[in-house]
Amino acid sequence: MKRTPEKNLYEQVARRLQGQVASGVYQPGDRVPSVRRLSVQFEVSVSTVIEAYRRLENQGVIEAKPQSGYYVRARLWQPPAQPAISQPLSSPTSVSVSALAMKVLKVSRDPDVLQLGVATPHFSFLPTRALNQILARIARHDHGRGCGYDFPPGSPELRQQIARRSADAGCQLSPDEIVTTSGCQEALSLCLRAVAKPGDTIAIESPAFYGTLQTIERLGMKALEIPTCPRKGVSLDALKLALERWRIRACLFVLSYSNPLGACMAEENRKRLVRLLAEHDVPLIEDDIYGDLGFSAKRPKAAKAFDRKGLVLLCSSFSKTLAPGYRVGWVVPGRYQEDIEHLKYVNTMATATLPQLAIAEFLDRGGYDRYLRKTRALYAANVERFTHAIARYFPEGTKVTQPAGGFVLWVELPGKADAIELRRRALVQKISIAPGPLFSAKQKYRHCIRITCAYPWGERVERALPILGRLAQEMV
Ligand SMILES: Cc1ncc(COP(=O)(O)O)c(C=O)c1O
Incomplete structure (x- = not known):
């Protein structure tokens, strides 16, 4: 069947955008350019972009959100497998994690380090201004x-x-x-x-x-x-x-x-x-x-x-x-x-x-409640994005949890990866992670790390995750 030039065009636009999604230019949960913007970027008409977006929507690549635009569908890809049920020591034991915990605490105060090792929300996720205003008013009166x-x-x-x-x-x-x-x-x-x-x-x-x-x-x-x-x-x-x-x-x-x-x-x-x-x-x-x-x-x-x-x-x-x-x-x-x-x-x-x-x-x-609704959606989107980046940059065989709430991910690395050494190397690159041994009485989980997703998605995180992935890759 002979195709009309217009049809060819919107298919091309759809393919180009799909390529950008596949290569990670736009990640799950990301907003893709507005119709008008893409029409300028790709030098095609607005109606061609609308048609391309409709097609991508039908294919489940993107989804429209009312009054907000088009977004890459979150579940386009297969997330990595989850770690299996844990098999800890089966008898009571004394605990020795404090020395390691204090080391992690020390770097958590360094503003030059990207804090992916602490389970603390970045202040931008918190209603800091509203709370402080209330506190100041109470103090004044x-x-x-x-x-x-x-x-x-x-x-x-x-x-x-x-x-x-x-x-x-x-x-x-x-x-x-x-x-x-x-x-x-x-x-x-x-x-x-x-x-x-x-x-x-x-x-x-x-x-x-x-x-x-x-x-x-x-x-x-x-x-x-x-x-x-x-x-x-x-x-x-x-x-x-x-x-x-x-x-x-x-x-x-x-x-x-x-x-x-x-x-x-x-x-x-x-x-x-x-x-x-x-x-x-x-x-x-x-x-x-x-x-x-x-x-x-x-x-x-x-x-x-x-x-x-x-x-x-x-x-x-x-x-x-x-x-x-x-x-x-x-x-x-x-x-x-x-x-x-x-x-x-x-x-x-x-x-x-x-x-x-x-x-x-x-x-x-x-x-x-309104604030919680908004924040939970942000954490859910971030967890998805971090998981996607881990799937993309970390060594093959890496396993990641799929939490239905909160904002931390537990990452199990394959082979002989050593979380303590990985933490040390990541710190040289100004990135902090929490090493697995912190989370068990006798410092098990040496091949695991915890990463927090309560950090705003942006250039800093997007640069850090491939670095972490490369460092992990070097170890396995
Ligand atoms: C599971 C869990 N319980 C308790 C705490 C400590 O909370 P708070 O800062 O309110 O003392 C934390 C903080 O990381 C936590 O993750």
Whole structure:
């Protein structure tokens, strides 16, 4: 069949743009040029570009977003395989990660280094201006309260706001059940001290958040790492066996979008977990810090929602969503309320007053959900882009998690790659990553790294990821 010249033209335009997508000029989630702009770039008519875009849309290469333009479809490519369920040491062990953690902490303060090694959102993702304005206004009109102690359980205004929001996580909390803390890290530390003593064994995920590991280390407790699936979270079958075999004093798990795996436990399994621990009378310290950061509209219920015995101690903070530097977190201690209030008092006397009041007012104004919706979409797009770049630049056989929330990726490198050495070489290039050994009691996961995606996508990241990929390539 003889083709009309016009048809030839829009096919050519479509092919050229498709080529740019295939070669990575435009990545999944990227906006492609506007119709008008492409018509100038390719020196064709506007109607030819519209036809080309329609064709690419039909082929699933791009998608139109109302009042926004055309974007490269996110799932055009096959993401790399996910790491398999972990196989940690099967007995309780002392923990030794603190020295390595302090090294990582040191570089996290260097502004010349691209911080892909810390699980902290870049300030541009946070409502910094709005929060600071509220805090400044409260400070200006303060008649002394802001400079005074806010003794445990902490600011009533903030506890009321947290209680109101708790229904989203399936809990019906009253403000009296909540104790505010200086971040989630303090909440976790208070809980560990409330439920266990030196020498006791704490069951944790594997790999696990290194803040938890360090606390266990400094409290002289032992960690029992439980096999964990990157999608479903901690294995309940393995936990059941461990409970029968060892004297486990408490469990400390991140059930929603864990750090570093990004795993999210299904609701049925959360119920099963709470039941299992109730049977053994073992408390669960539930770290829910990423619970608000799922990529789908429905927020997971906290395990606390199924707790009938007061055995779940729910911990969280606003560090991943609003302001890590405000240091505002909280704990719902269940049957350990009195102990936790006293431990909080002994530990830091009180949580700083002004940041609590500012966050309470921010929540009261009602913009938090809108802000969360926007930020979650940004993190989802970034996770996709980072994954795409890793698939493209890292050695063949690299495995990457596919989190459904949060903003970190766990990357398992093939062959003999060494994460500590990779970190050292990356730092020479002014890029920081978190090496896998940080995430286990005895520094396992030497071939793994964690990368944060809560950094704005742009030139700096686009330059860094191929460099990381090349460095990893050199090692395998
Ligand atoms: C899983 C997890 N829990 C707790 C914390 C500590 O949170 P905060 O800064 O509120 O103390 C972090 C921070 O990285 C985290 O990833």
